[in-house]
Amino acid sequence: MHLIFPNLQAFLVGENHISGTFPLSISNLTELQWFDIAGNSFNGSIPSNLGSLSILQRFYIGFNNFGSGGAHDLNFLSSLTNCTKLQELNLDGNKFGGVLPDHIGNLSTYLSLLSMAENQIYGVIPESIGQLVNLTAFIMVENFLDGTIPNSIGKLKNLGRLVLQQNNLSGNIPTIIGNLTKLFELYLHTNNFEGSIPLTLKYCTQLQTFAVSTNKLSGDIPDQVFGNLENLIFLDLSNNSLTGPLPSVFGNLKHLSIFYLYANKLSGEIPKELGACFTLTELVLERNFFIGSIPSSLGSLRSLEILDISNNNFSSTIPFELENLTLLNTLDLSFNNLYGEVPIGGVFSNISAITLTGNKNLCGGITQLKLPICFKVPSKKHKRSLKKKLIFASVIGGVLISFTAFIIVHFLTRKSKRLQTSPSLQNRFLRVTYGELHEATNGFSSSNLVGAGSFGSVYKGSLLHFERPIVVKVLNLETRGAAKSFMAECKALGKMKHRNLLKILTCCSSVDYDGEDFKAIVFEFMPNGSLEKLLHDIEGSDNHNLNFTQRIDIALDVAHALNYLHNDTEQVVVHCDVKPSNVLLDDDLVAHLGDFGLARLIHGATGHSNKDQISSSTIKGTIGYLPPKYGAGGPVSSQGDIYSYGILLLEMLTGKRPTNNMFNENLSLHKFCKMKIPEEILEIVDSHLLMPFVEDQTGIVQNKIRKCLVMFAGIGVACSEEFPSHRMLIKDVIVKLNEIKSKLTC
Structure with missing residues (x-):
């Protein structure tokens, strides 16, 4: 690419399909202010002749294939120090290696955005970072940074977003963090931080998101900190070793929507003040050492959708106030010491929404729970007649006790060769032991x-x-x-x-x-096993049975399943792990999508509400099928499933897994198919696709098959584009697949 317009002020070609190396002639564009080639397929290194761009303000080269993971990949940054007007620098989603150089602090004092997420950068964050005093966002998600957060970070008093999750950072969270009074997002999760939550965090009063899960933090939760952070919306302290009680000041967090505290060592009672957090939608306190009663004030959390207090030591009755939570769809009270009557209204009327296992002294509830009937205390006017009845009951009771003892002894001597069985499973979700x-x-x-x-x-x-x-x-x-x-x-x-x-x-x-x-x-049970076994002849499966027509039918089946999940349910369901091993085939080779262990529910028809977006930084799908941008902690969406589906189609077309040895950092299954269509389509298809048609070698038949193969490949490529906005809609996929099917059968 040769740039020949010396007076050009903006060069914006982001999110296209341009490949090649970085344009060296950019150094001639001395009037350039905005350079954006993000979201293409550029590769190679970045030249060190960028210093002539003295009035450059925005430099976006993210989501390409720049860099090699080598130690010198970031050398070009030294030339950018001459760009004294630079305001935004985005290198996300490339292969840049090496350490952050000390001279990064010599970048423009106007710099507000410095983002290098999803690269291979290692080493420590240099102290010179503190020289970038106008920085508002510092984003280094998913690299290999180690060492501590330097104290110089406290000089960045304009910083609003500090995003350092998924690295190897260690040491304490520095107390100097309290200097960042404009901070509204602080992501430190999935590192190796230790020590306690710093008290100085209380000065970050604008903080809306604080995520430090999956670290090694310890000590009590400081009430003087969270009593001040009244703007918090998302708080995740899970998977640490925090101890002590849950402070009552959490009741002051009137905007808090998601609160995760699971897998710590917290103790004491749940403060009743928590019932004042009226905007809470998810409260997850499982796997701690909480005791006492479940506060009835939780019944005031009318926005609550998920409540999980399982695996604690609560010992009380279940408050009937929880029946009032009309939006609650998941309630897990399992493995505590709860007793008494189980309510039957609200969420308690849905057997699939509640989990009560591990509480030995519960009674009542809906009939599907199969709990014993609760004993009712009689009123005074019935006491006299009750006395007579008790005399009779004691006689009958003695007989029953003797009989029960005989049954128990007889049962135990038989060990448990045949335990008590559940009724027929014709009706869904009846209990099975x-x-x-x-x-x-x-x-x-x-x-x-x-x-x-x-x-x-x-x-x-x-x-x-x-x-x-x-x-x-x-x-x-x-x-x-x-x-x-x-x-x-x-x-x-x-x-x-x-x-x-x-x-x-x-x-x-x-x-x-x-x-x-x-x-x-x-x-x-699915008699024909998984699509993966049939495609790759695992354990003697005969993939000769899967011809082109059958593969189109399977592709349609999976597309219909995704269309249902994304468009025809009350809440959009994102599967998060679409791949051949999760597609099961019945006697008639009808495909069934299964394994929803990673599934996420998103509210509304589109799933685009900020409140309802779910970060993909915790989603662990399958390598090769995982959308390229999920690693950056972006929101999970139905378009992620479309990407995985596209890869599945290309695997059905070629018979090659996306992790095949032939694919490397420069060649993926998507790129391999994209560059072969339409002219070289027959070179890449699985030979079994052509078997039903080999008997007729007429040009008409061959041409028809070839066109259908190209169409099928085109759908797979279109669905697996890197950028979500470029991918096909699942409804359009179904139309195109039916069109291919009609062409084949006519």
Whole structure:
């Protein structure tokens, strides 16, 4: 690319399909103020002749393939120090390696944005960063930075966004952070920070987002800090070692929407003042050491959608005020010491929305819970007649006790070869016991093992009262995120019904014969296994059976499933892990999309509300199918599923996985297919696609097949474009696939 317009002030070609190396002739554009080539396919290195651009203000080269991961990739920054008017510098989503040089502090004093997310930059943050006094955003997500946050960061008094998650930073969160009084976003999660939350954080009164999960923080939560941060909307302190009580000052956070405190060592009672946080939508306090009563004031949280206080030491009745939470769709009270009557209104009327396992003394509730009937205290006028009845009851009771003792002894002597079984599973979500699943899978034996997923193992089996074979997905609860995966999958599939979704029969949350926690999901068995096995001939599968027409049908089935999830449910469901191993095939090769362990629910028809966006920085999908921008912590969206679906189509077309050895940093499955269509399409397709047509070698038939293959490849490429706005809509995908199917059959 040769730039020959010396008076050019703006060069904006972002988000196109331009490739090649960086244009060296840029140094001739001495009047250039704005340079944007982000979102293309440029590669190579950045030249060090940029100093002549003395009035350059914005320099955007993000989401290309610049750099090599080498130590000298960032040498060009020294020439940018001569660009004394530079205001914004964005290098996100490239392959820049090396350390941040000390002379980064010599960049323009006007610099407000410095963003280098999703690169391979390592080493420490230099002290010279403090010289960039007008910086409002410093973003280094997903690199390999180590060492501590330098104290000089406290000089950046205009800083509003400090985004350093997913690095290897360590040491204490510096107390100098309190100098950043304009800070509104502070992302430090997934590092190795230790020590306590600094008291000086209380001076950051504009803070709206504070995320420090998955570090090594300890000590009490300082009430004098969070009592001041009244603008907080998102607060994530989870996966640390914080101790002590939950301060009552959290009740002052009137704008707080999401509050995660799970997996710490917190204790004491939940303060009743928390009921004043009327905007809370998610409150997750699981896996701590909280005691006492569940405060009835939580019934005032009318916006609450998720409440999880499981795996604590609460010992009280369940407050009936929780029935008033009309938006609550997930309530987990499991593994506490709760007792007494279970309410039946509101969320308690939905068996799939509540989890009460591990509380031994509960009674009442809806009939599906199968809890004992609660004993009612009689009124005074009934006491006299009750006395007579008690005499009779004591006689009958003695007989019953003797009989019960006989039954118990007889039952125990039989060990538990056949535990009590659930009624027929014709009606969804009736209870099934651990004992039934143990028996159904021959004790979860290796001979019944049919595969392993992200969070557990999958066994084939058969239940006594269910005529068809089943598969049981047993969660490995030692795997990080497994319990959340269980909740996500049960929640995602619980209310959904579509012919192309894997049908969930029931969820089981119980304890095994050793008293350990046990969670499993029971599905219908799919006789033809996964699409991955058929495509790649795993364990002797015969992929000769999957011709082009059948693959189009499977692609349509998955597209219909995604269309249902994205457009036809009350809440948009983002699957987050669309890939061949999660596409299961029944007797008739009808495809069913399964494994919703990573699924996320997004409110509204579009899922674009800021309040409802979910950061993808915690989403761990599958390499090769994961959208390229999820790693930057952007919001999860249905377009991420479209990207994964596009890769799945290209894998069906070529028979090659996106992780094949032939693909590297310069060549992906997407690029491989894109550069071969239309002329060289027959060179890349899986030979099995052509098998039904080889008998007729006429030019007409061959030309028709070729056109259909090009159309199919075009859909896969269009769906897997890097930028979400460039990807096809799933409804358009269905139209195009049906068009291909019609051309083949006519």
